[in-house]
Amino acid sequence: MLAYTFRRLLTIIPTLLIASILIFSFMHLMPGDPAAVMLGTNATPEQVEKLRVQLGLDRPIYVQFATWLQEAFRGDLGDSIFFQSPVLSVIQNRAETSIFVATFSMLIILILGIPIGVISAVKYNTLLDQLTMGFAMLAASIPTFWLGLNLMILFSVNLDWLPSSGFPSVLESGNLNNLKYLILPCITLAAPNSALIIRLTRSSMLDVMKEEYVKTARAKGLKESIVILKHIFRNAIISIVSALGFTFIALLSGTVVTETVFSLPGVGRLVVQSVLRRDYPVIQGIIFVVVILYVFINLLTDLSYAFLDPRISYE
Amino acid sequence: MRLSKSFFKKLFRRKITIIGAVILVIIISMALLSPLIAPYDPMKINPIDRLQKPNSTHWFGTDNFGRDIFSRIIYGARITVLSGFGVVIFSIVFGVILGSLSGYFDTLGMFIMRIIDVVMAFPPIMLALALVAILGQGLINVIVAVGAVYLTRTARITYGLTLKIRKDAFVEAAVAEGAGNGRVLFLHIIPNLISPIIVQATFTFAFALLQMAALDFLGVGIPPQIPSWGNMLSSSQDYITRAPWLLLFPGIFIVITVLSFNLFGDALRDRLDPKFKDEL
């Protein structure tokens, strides 16, 4: 197991290398100039050129890449052009919001999605099942930003129950009340992804139900609840866990839109702003961090199979 | 795929699938017949009529330029369907080529799949954002950017299927008879991929519509003067308190279109050869 983990960790290096080459070429194929953006609409070409030199943007691309890569592997992702401060601290400032949003959404997805999927499978082909599936299908067909804006009209504008935008930090103020700013965003983000988990849970449950050992367990006269939980769910959970890596990426992708809708000070919105500002180091930094997270989550998922299913072992 | 009578009979066994199919037919006719259906020029600016509520002359109201929303929705169907097909064709053509080649030639496969895996680790919207920023805003460019995201998924699926089919008896027989690589690939492998790929295409269409609407919303999608449904929503967000109808109608049309494609895709998948089910 340890040896396997170590081998997997080694494969991360080429992945990150490929990723950073891709990211860097993307960035430098973008037209436009961060210096021009920073100086606003009234800057003269001379002022822009002066700032470009100051920011080191006039160096050849390969030089910039080599410098960046060297420092990235030492844990330094460079400085933001726009904020004039280290990328890591820029990301850190925005991380609280995104971590909260992603975690709460994930909790909603797991707490709602899995049980509903299980019930739907158990009640296969009943009206309840069909209704659930219908709703799940609908939820997966709604654009997240549209759902968010509608929730905002209903709960913030018309009913005035919840704030419509922004998020004052909880960690800094210690005020847990601020979490109410995240209720609508989390529902928005969780909805389509819960739908996918419901469908996945249901179909993997149904697959397992067809297996011989389930029939045997039932024939042995075991209680139905035990059959469902111990035999069916236990086995179905592996394919659910394997989907969590993708769900995570889907959530991160979703934060970009959700944070924009609700004007949350998070990393997702920072991505959009940074693309528009051509703040290359920040975009590079964020994608780099996301890829690392993704790789680690996939590793954790694979390792967790061994705990979930005794038949799987890594040597 | 066996397009027999019984196939359709089974496909439309569920009423909901029929509803989905009917909606799709409506949307596609809206797209084809836009100039005949739309009561107004969708681009015609008329500042005096700006932000009118839905009424008998403007069924869905007007926007901040006084343009008729109903007419824009009708023309929007055209852009939306067109760009959806664009993404599907782009992602399927290149996805299948990359995926089947990688599945067939091992070394090449290692190399290509490695890159595709890395690209799949990028959140789709960030990838599309970056690609649009590179290519510039334009209908074709947005299709390419979103197509590139789904290309990776199609390639992955095709890769898995190709690996599987390669080991099938009939393929091995063809190889044993001395058939060349091209012949095996195009005559034996790709034809067997068609039905799972059609299913994948349906879902890609649905996801692509959502993804493009999101890009439009962020202001980096289809150029804003083109009345796609996503663009209509994007400009509506400044008026959500004053003119909520701007938000309502384009959204509903996106939802029902995506929903119908999803329903249709589900029905197709249920009818599919069980051998491929795991991959989708």
Next chain:
Amino acid sequence: MRKNVTLILLLAFLLIGSSMVMAQEKGGTLRFAMIDTPPSLDQQVITSDLATIIAQHIFEGLYTFNSEYAPVPMLASGSEVSDDGKLVTINLREGVTFHNGNEMTSEDVVASLERWGEFGVRGPVLFEHIDKVEANGKYSVNLYFSEAFSPWKSMLAFINGGPVILPKEIMENANEQPISPQEYIGTGPYQFNEWNTGRYISLTRYEDYAMREEESDGFAGQRISYLDELRFIPVPETGTRVNGVKAGDYDYAQRMQGDMYESLKEDERVEVLVNQGAQFGELFFNQKEGLMTNTKLRQAVLAALDMEPVLQAAHGHPDLWDQNGSIMPEGTIWYSEAGIEKYSQGDPELARKLAEEAGYNNERIRFMTTTSYQTMYDSCVVIAQQLSEAGFNIDLQIYDWATVATRRNDPAVWDFFYTWHGFVPDPILYTFLSPTYPGWWDTPEKRNLVGQFTKTMDQEKRTEIWSQLQEQIYNYVPIAKTGDTYTYDITSPSVKGFGQTSLIWPKFWNVWIE
């Protein structure tokens, strides 16, 4: 110190007497919700408006603007100009102290001007014309110009990216990098207190402030600090700023969105303040390459445009825009009606006729704009529509701002583009007067007029020449102005002393909380 406090109290007392109902109270903290955190408060090297809003309370310049945006003395007491305009002597007020307690003298002024002239954002524009700055006794400074350069006073008064006065010890060691917060030592009514990164910037009253005696007029005159503390808090989300003021968490919130104007105006929990610093939209025509080098064709485009719908579609409520053809807004000393009969004609027939005379034959015209700013894009949609209706073949090309800002430097790829211009106190600062700015307006007539404009010292004559330049703009059409637009802020009703509008940078002296 005693003397000053008594003076303040006396003045306050007089004001109470004159207004009767309004009772100004000393005390309280004003919590200002701002859109972002400024990069630094060093006025000389930073052009962020946000930085100026805060820093104008700490730092002062030799001159400032009155409500008509004419430059008037601030730290200066007056000036003499030699007949040839080459020697300007600025006399300083005596007894002005820095926040470190030292008196301001000519040495501090020379060091500040020199640092700004070399490293400041707007400094080199002025210092191109200055050979030398020299102390002339303790309370007087000489500026030696290489030739007469009339905008000097406006440029000394414009403190955004401008020449604020700091102690010599700080200025002599400063370069193009912003100075650090410990060095924020000025002469203003408030002094720097604390910069709590990411949370707030705090200023407190400077008790020894040497106040001018004239009545307050725009930025000029008395600056009475009723408030004990000014606290600037970054709240980037508009919704949070609005809700915060309504709930009483903030007293002032900056930069609302157009759509909310009506509902905020009706809301009793807030007061709406329209910002006086007008921005204006302008089309820049490519005069170097392509179709638009044809003057007749530019005139045709101008003739086709009706600015009212252009402004309305983008800015909504009529309080937030002015259909104004004078390049400088109404109420400034530079307002002029020269040539404005050609503004906003909305005459497609005339446009067709002019285009025909220009030999236009339905060639594609590339109109470049951006979606990065929604109002810019909205204006352009209407402009494009009007031009199409007048028979022009418009190709609307849309990029994000970063791309527009780069592409516009290449004369081969566009025919005209749209952008904004912020408020400037002297027309010489308009970007379109620079022959290198994209658009490349550089005719002999213009060069001649700009030359006269910069050499003439007499304000009335300068206004006259500016009128002629404006006439040129409408005849030769290097740019087309769409109209003035305004941003707006909100305050809590308990904050008093603003009147109906705020200045380009809202200021909090002469402001109190009830």
